[in-house]
Amino acid sequence: MNKRKALKEFKETIKKSGMKFTPQREKIFKVILSTKGHFEIEDLVHKIRSKNIDVSRATVYRTLDILKNLGYVNEVIKFKNKTIYEVALKEHHDHLICRKCGKIIEFHSEEIEKLQNKICKKYKFKPEFHRLEIFGLCKDCQK
Amino acid sequence: MNKRKALKEFKETIKKSGMKFTPQREKIFKVILSTKGHFEIEDLVHKIRSKNIDVSRATVYRTLDILKNLGYVNEVIKFKNKTIYEVALKEHHDHLICRKCGKIIEFHSEEIEKLQNKICKKYKFKPEFHRLEIFGLCKDCQK
């Protein structure tokens, strides 16, 4: 999905949800769209500030919460009391997280997903989303 | 492993690591041993207080950190900025977490573990531990 289209869709969704489409929300959304991979709120605030865009930290937090509820971003993990997010536009995937350098490698395994569904069925549990994080040492940090 | 034995082993481990075996550490360890399933620090503090045991919150935090490093407890998840732990005496397992009532169901799948190892090999990643959390609605909360 291209950015123009995504923005338009976001505008409509926001309005349909009874909220207002403000310049701040537009700006935050745009910055997130241009973000590759994972980010934390502080990153966002700095990125926004460096573009001479005026949005308060509080608004960034409030908007992130909205974006999470609308499904535009996912909370990946709470690490050292900081929340790490990711843009939710790509396909679902899981993470290998290097304990040493912090690198995050994404992977996807249809086989694992299938096994998860099997387990949920067994417990009559209705899955909505999941997180699989494998911590360890990446290729470079094993040296 | 019974509690007496676990405590003895803990005492030895603590000493071997060059730390002191204090009454506070003993008390905290005992309370954790008698804990079934998951807990958060505040639970621990209250449990300890209700037994008229004097241990400061700071010491509980410091001891939990030691227990984590020694492998006696695992950090399960950070939820609403609170850390949830579990006793690490049982076999490794993963979690189904009910988004509505907060219930945590444990499961284990050897098949999933094997697939994970396969993936790590592919990325030349050396896994140390992992977390698989499936969020959704438990049997009761689907009604």
Add this chain to the structure above:
DNA sequence: CTGGATGCAAAGGGTTTGCATAAAA
């Protein structure tokens, strides 16, 4: 004795919130 452990209270750091003001609709 002596160095690590404890308790207290204060500081930290990310996140949330109350309130007056601003601006979408």
Add this chain to the structure above:
DNA sequence: TTTTATGCAAACCCTTTGCATCCAG
């Protein structure tokens, strides 16, 4: 005009830390 959003700063909450005191080894 009405209602929701913003900005600011203060409040929150979990967690960490500095320091004087204590105590296990």
